[in-house]
Amino acid sequence: MTRELNVLGACPLDCPDTCSWVVTVKDGEAVRLRGNRDHPYTRGALCVKVNRYLEHAAAPDRILHPMRRVGPKGSGSFQRITWDEALDEIARRLTSIVDEFGGEAIWPYQGTGTLGYIQGETGQAGRRLWNALGASYHDLNICSRAGNDGLRHTNGTPGGMDPETFAQSKLILLWGTNTLTSGHHLWKFIQDARAAGAHVVAIDPIRTRTADQADEYLAIRPGTDAALALALMHVVLDEGAEDRDYLENHTTGWEDFEREIRKYPPDVAAEITGIPEKDIRALGVRLAHTRPTGIRATMGIQRHRGGGTAMRTIASIPGVTGDWRHPGGGVAYSTSAHVPIQADTRPDLLEKPVRTLTMTRLAEGLEDTGDPVKCLWVYAANPMGSTSDQNRIRKGLMREDLFTVVMEQFPTDTVDYADIVLPATMQIEHTDLHAGYGHMYLIWNEPAVAPPGECLSTTETFRRVARRLGLTEPSLYDTDLEIAAQLVSGDHPALDGITVDRLREEGWVRLNYPDPFVPFTEGFPTPSGKLEFPPEGRGYVAPFSAATGGPYRLAMITPAAHTFLNTVFGNNPELRRRAGGPKILVSEKDAADRGLSDGQRVRVFNDTGEMAAHLEVSDRVAAGVVATTKGHWPKLNPDGANANVLVGEHDADMGRGAVYHDNLVEIAPLA
Structure with missing residues (x-):
């Protein structure tokens, strides 16, 4: 007799969405995988990568023995x-x-x-x-250390908004995050907000598939996000729209930070970021008069020399506007800090x-x-x-x-x-x-097959x-x-009533926080108990790629591919086919300046190393910026390299964070 069983589990991969999934098992074999329709965040959908997980687990190159x-x-x-x-x-x-x-x-x-x-x-x-x-x-x-440390300086924790509350935002800034590739389940809540009239802005060095779907797109130079944040707050001050009550009662260090803000009017920030002054000013005005504003900034934004400072400064925005008062207001970077679970690693050993x-x-x-x-x-x-x-x-x-x-x-x-x-x-x-x-949510993963x-x-x-x-x-x-x-x-209240038996039976449980969850209503977990603004002179750290005069003139970033998750799935034949081989996106001007043409095989190089790629002349990157996706397996590429051959062991300003998006390269024809 054929027996069919549905087993609840969880996607384990390095993605904010951590989907709840259902594995259908027939006669001991996993035959179907789908997103759990009952989970409030997964809502029945998996991504293009994880949809092939069962195929991946049964792949012929699976290692099966020591x-x-x-x-x-x-x-x-x-x-x-x-x-x-x-x-x-x-x-x-x-x-x-x-x-x-x-x-x-x-x-x-x-x-x-x-x-x-x-x-x-x-x-x-x-x-x-x-x-x-x-x-x-x-x-x-x-992965996220520089940003975590920057947020701790401002808020005392990397934890921020519950992403589900973006459905209540009236202005949404998708800042350095490609939601539709790296965490697409948030988009449903963004769509709910748009249906209620919210305006969505994508801020990114690349015009991503998320930027294509936004109401507005600002092409920013890599690593200059803090300068833009300061300029937006400058416009808020010009508009007289700062929340004086919130500043007085819930923040500290405002006088010094206000002086820092005043150093970055929109014209100064335009020179740094490459965004036209009028666009900075227009967004600043919108920010000044739209409550609540929700900012989604994920890990890619902090992988450069000033990454910690960038997150510290962006996190200051809701302190100036008072957005932390409202559901749908504030900054969402990671919810991990809201999970009161501490693994006992036995340091006493x-x-x-x-x-x-x-x-x-x-x-x-x-x-x-x-x-x-x-x-x-x-x-x-x-x-x-x-x-x-x-x-x-x-x-x-x-x-x-x-x-x-x-x-x-x-x-x-x-x-x-x-x-x-x-x-x-x-x-x-x-x-x-x-x-x-x-x-x-906590999600339980029960083994489905041997x-x-x-x-x-x-x-x-x-x-x-x-x-x-x-x-x-x-x-x-x-x-x-x-x-x-x-x-x-x-004994944290967020774990009240949550047991292993309950998790195994129900598959997932929401942590015991209010719904909607508005963090910091009882104060910030900082030494002062308040949001702590950066001191004067600490609002912006220029990236390594801001250097001029050297032999390498192109700022390279290495975003996530739509078909890989880091290097997971990098050997899957169908996902490799969809991704194609390594390619480098280059503006028409930069290609012409170097005598390069679309589709040409080129070498991308600097003092750290070099890789081969196909050139793609594209309007998705501005002059001076190039992009190539991470995740390709070096040994599956003809030259045995991927983009990390070009990234040196440099440190971000906080936590010794990685600097994958802060490198200068050059491009030449492949001999």
């Missing part, structure tokens, strides 16, 4: 081994490294391939084991403080000969495809004295440099708990490693359900 390298590093040549053989070698090598160099010689390099609290980054999966071994601390700063190794400085860390990394353990990450300074990372991974273990689902570029490869489960095959960073081959979950892999190492700490062997119960056991 493997040991048999060829040179980088060759991708492996032989199948048993789990016992893999664990024996891992235990032997780790023990030797700890005995000779200390636990800090181990770098557990975790990424955002899954954001789960049990299996993934949000819960720092595996950290208990690493603490028991005294391994270095991995600072996962690559550390015998002594350990060093911190920074994710965005992988090349530097692998080059350090004074205190060398001897084991790199990579999981939920593909640094050869996703991390800055690709050439230097490749050189570091080639070190024969570096023992590299990679837990993976597919043979990525990083896998090619591993000594041991461990097969990892995918989301439909393991238990997890998720919270979106773009909504206010893992294929010999694939193991992250937690089970680390339980087996701990057992093979002979470690006796009981918490290293907690089951997934025990970990889940610990995660939701806090």
Whole structure:
């Protein structure tokens, strides 16, 4: 008899929407995947990428068994081994490294391939084991750190608007965010707002598919967002529309910040941002007289030298206008800070403080000969495809004295440099708990099918490693359900009534916040209890790409592709076909100045590296700006490189954030 079962789960990928999904299972096989129609944010829809998730999980290049390298590093040549053989070698090598160099010689390099609290980054999966071994601390700063820190300076937290309240906004600024590609579920709430008369403005260096759908589009130079924010507030002051009551009772530092604002009238900002003065002034007037105004600014906006300051300054706007008073007013960056779940990583297992190794400085860390990394353990990450300074990372991974273990689902570029490869489960095959960073819900992921081959979950892999190492700490062997119960056991009011049993039964639960949720009604979590404006002189930090006079004149940004999520799906044949190979968008003027033509093969280069691409002459970028999407697997490109070969290991102004959108390049014909 054929038996059909619907299993509730959650998309694990690095996207604010964290969709609730339904997997239909027939005779033990996952046969259908759809968005959960009952979930208030997912509303039945998945994205073009995740719609192919079941196909992806069954792909012929799925890694199904442990493997040991048999060829040179980088060759991708492996032989199948048993789990016992893999664990024996891992235990032997780790023990030797700890005995000779200390636990800090181990770098557990975790990424955002899954954001789960049990299996993934949000819960720092595996950290208990690493603490028991005294391994270095991995600072996962690559995605949003500069913006998080900037928002903490202003609001005391990165948490802001509930995105669902955009339905109540009257003016919506989509600032440095391509909603229809990177979090399209918000668009339904924007459509609700537009139906009620809201005006939507897209501010972006690229005229994206979101900008095409907006009422207004402002083409801004990369990294100059803070200057625009200051100019808009300047117009608000010119209009006499600042909320004096809010400024007096709910903010601090206003006198200094007002002087900073006065330094950036629209004509000055026009020179910096490339946006015509009249357009800045017109938007400033609209902002001055439209309540509530909701600002959506996501992670791409802060991946440049002044990224933290940019978010700090943009977050000041609702302090001047008083928009935090209203549902639909304020700034939405990430809702993660509203989730009162703290994973117990057992820092008490550390015998002594350990060093911190920074994710965005992988090349530097692998080059350090004074205190060398001897084991790199990579999981939920593909640094050869996703991390800055690709050439230097490749050189570091080639070190024969570096023992590299990679837990993976597919043979990525990083896998090619591993000594041991461990097969990892995918989301439909393991238990997890998720919270979106773009909504206010916890979502349970129940495994729908058995893992294929010999694939193991992250937690089970680390339980087996701990057992093979002979470690006796009981918490290293907690089951997934025990970990889940610990995660939701806090006494924060937002968790009242939320249990593992309830999550498993219902699939998702909204956190216990008012609906609509208006943050900061009881004050800000800052030292003063108020919104804290930047001090004078701290309102704008020019990007690296603002430099002039050097050999490289084109500011390059690397936005998300519509068909990939970081490098996830970069090997899917159909999504690769839709994406095409790497291409570089260039304005007609910049192409003509260099004697280049549409469709031509070109080399894009700077002092860090070079890549080949097809040139696309486009009006989607302004003169002086070029764009190429991230996510292509280097080894699937003819020259073995992607856009990160052009990005150096530079730091943003806060949190050592990544600077993927702040690089100068040049373009020439490919010989």
